[in-house]
Amino acid sequence: xxxxxxxGSHVSVSEGALVLLRCNYSSSxxxxxxxxxxxxxxxxxxxxxxxxxxxxxxxxNGFEAEFKKxxxxxxxxxxxxxxxxxxxxxxxxxIPSNAGKSTFGDGTTLTVKx
Amino acid sequence: xxxxxxDPRHKITxxxxxxxxxxxxxxxxxRLYWYRQTLGQGPEFLTYFQNEAQLxxxxxxxxxxxxxxxxxxxxxxEIQRTEQGDSAMYLCASSLETGTGGYGYTFGSGTRLxxx
Numbered sequence: 001x002x003x004x005x006x007x008g009s010h011v012s013v014s015e016g017a018l019v020l021l022r023c024n025y026s027s028s029x030x031x032x033x034x035x036x037x038x039x040x041x042x043x044x045x046x047x048x049x050x051x052x053x054x055x056x057x058x059x060x061n062g063f064e065a066e067f068k069k070x071x072x073x074x075x076x077x078x079x080x081x082x083x084x085x086x087x088x089x090x091x092x093x094x095i096p097s098n099a100g101k102s103t104f105g106d107g108t109t110l111t112v113k114x
Numbered sequence: 115x116x117x118x119x120x121d122p123r124h125k126i127t128x129x130x131x132x133x134x135x136x137x138x139x140x141x142x143x144x145r146l147y148w149y150r151q152t153l154g155q156g157p158e159f160l161t162y163f164q165n166e167a168q169l170x171x172x173x174x175x176x177x178x179x180x181x182x183x184x185x186x187x188x189x190x191x192e193i194q195r196t197e198q199g200d201s202a203m204y205l206c207a208s209s210l211e212t213g214t215g216g217y218g219y220t221f222g223s224g225t226r227l228x229x230x
Contacts, residue, residue, distance in 0.1 A: 004156075032216045043118070043205065043221035044157070051216035090156050096214035099169065100145055104156030 002027040002093045006105035014113050019063075019078040021108045023091030026072065032094040033074040034102065035065055039087045047089075050074065061085070086112045116140075118222035120206050126228045127196055134192045135225045139208030146189050147219065148181060150174065151203040160204075163189060164211075196229045203227075 007022040025031060032051045036044040048059025055067040061084075065076045074091060088109045092102040119138040127133050139146045145164055149157035160179070161171045165186035175181075178196075183189040193200055203226050207219035 009154075032214075034218055036219075036221075041223070043223045044207075044219070045221070046218045049216065049218050092156075094215040096216070099162070099164075100209055100211045100215035100217065101147070101159050101162060101170065102157075102215075102219070103159070104149075106154065106156050 002031060002095050002103050004091050004093050004103055004105035006089075006091050006108050008108055009106065010109045010111065012111040012113060013081045015083055016080050019076070019081045019085065019110065021076040021089050021091075021110065023065075023074045023076065023105060024072055025074060025091070025093045027093060027095060029095055029097070030069075032096060033065075033067060034092040034094070035059065035063070035074075035076050036090045036092060036104075037061075037087050038090065038107075044090060047076070081110075081112045083112050083114065086110055118206055118208050118220050120204075120222035120225050122225055123223065124226045124228075126230060129198060129229055130195055132192065132194045133196060133227065134190055135204055135206075135227075137189045137191070137206030137222060138187075139189070139206070140210075140220055141187075143208035143210045143220070144186070145209040145211045146183055147207045147209070148189070148191050149205040149207065151205055151224070152201075157205055160191075193227075196227075198229045201227055201229045 035047040050067045091105040147162040148160040163183040
């Protein structure tokens with residue numbers, strides 16, 4: 001079975017600072033990995049995904065993530081935080097044989113201070 | 115493309131009552147998923163459909179829960195004899211999945227159920 005651990009349920013950064021949200025996964029086979037963002041009172045929105053190929057993937061709103069197989073990690077980064085980035089972020093893993101079913105982490109709430 | 119719609123947005127019900135939620139996916143998406151999210155946790159898989167066929171159900175889905183997707187269009191999730199532990203956000207997602215799960219989801223805004 002696969003699992004996801006998001007280190008840090010709350011992360012606070014200053015506007016303009018680097019954003020780093022950590023995600024580690026466990027999987028018996030090469031996984032597909034996703035980051036979603038959830039704004040208050042809204043559904044989750046896909047930020048970016050890794051399936052195969054280039055391990056550094058770019059997503060919407062200036063976010064990117066790097067798949068590191070040796071570290072079983074898929075950390076999300078953004079060079080410069082904006083106030084509008086304040087939201088909850090979820091990392092998710094799919095096992096290719098599981099027909100698109102995702103296992104989600106418990107989320108990290110990002111606060112951006114002015 | 116109007117996105118994934120869920121109705122109602124909020125539902126308050128008394129314990130023991132039945133409730134039904136509706137999800138309208140993106141029309142060209144062939145897969146539809148139901149997830150449940152409780153406070154402080156990520157979404158947990160409940161069930162999914164490929165077109166009109168329900169292909170998998172989680173152990174979380176007791177016999178009080180039933181889901182349908184008639185004609186492969188909208189889907190309904192019914193909870194019978196609700197319990198306080200059913201209070202959660204119920205999320206619907208759809209996907210144009212042609213392979214082994216790498217497409218990603220489009221989520222609706224969810225239905226928040228409160229059982230009193």
